[in-house]
Amino acid sequence: MSVSATSQEAAGGAPRWVPDVNRPVCPSRVVLEHVTSRWGVLALAALLERPYRFGELRRTVGGVSEKMLAQTLRTLERDGFVHRDAKPVIPPHVDYSLTPLGREAAEQVWGLARWAEHRLDAVETAREAYDEARS
Template identity: 60%
Template structure:
């Protein structure tokens, strides 16, 4: 059963209104880098360098910022191991895995349709 945007708004008055927390969360998870980082982590636990290579084109600063935001939102788990050099691993939390089960079909749709959408006549 498909739920409409109107039904969602009707069931939760004020949701998606200006100033609503839903807008902040949408900004975090639907940003270009947010989607790509979450998608990369849907494959499993990754170290910093692996994640950076997986999300081609992301700067170290943007990766750090995106990971911090997604961790603060409870979607990404950061585990630091006492070692030299530092060893840090990133993975999705249960909430992050739940999100990606829903978002990966959209990511697949974008992969299937982006070229056609951007074709120039």
């Protein structure tokens, strides 16, 4: 995939592509979407604690379907955030853990998730005030 963000002249006149998340065609938007999706955030946050087997992770991330968790993990693995360790045994034993890049991303989104938990009262108060003003 070519980066279609902004171009700057680098030394020697060759164009250098600079990612810019505000540009609609910047690939960093896709990465941002993956790590900030509901299931992406929750899977990354859980994996900050320790590696998980698929079933354990599904129970930890309450409410996620098997299909959505599998899709989320596959996407995060492709992006280099999650490591999938499949052991050749019967029944299959697959562990998921964070890569160093994944740990870095998980710490960032987990901070936002914790902030949302701690500020929920303020958000609910703002919603009530908004709804009351609209009535």
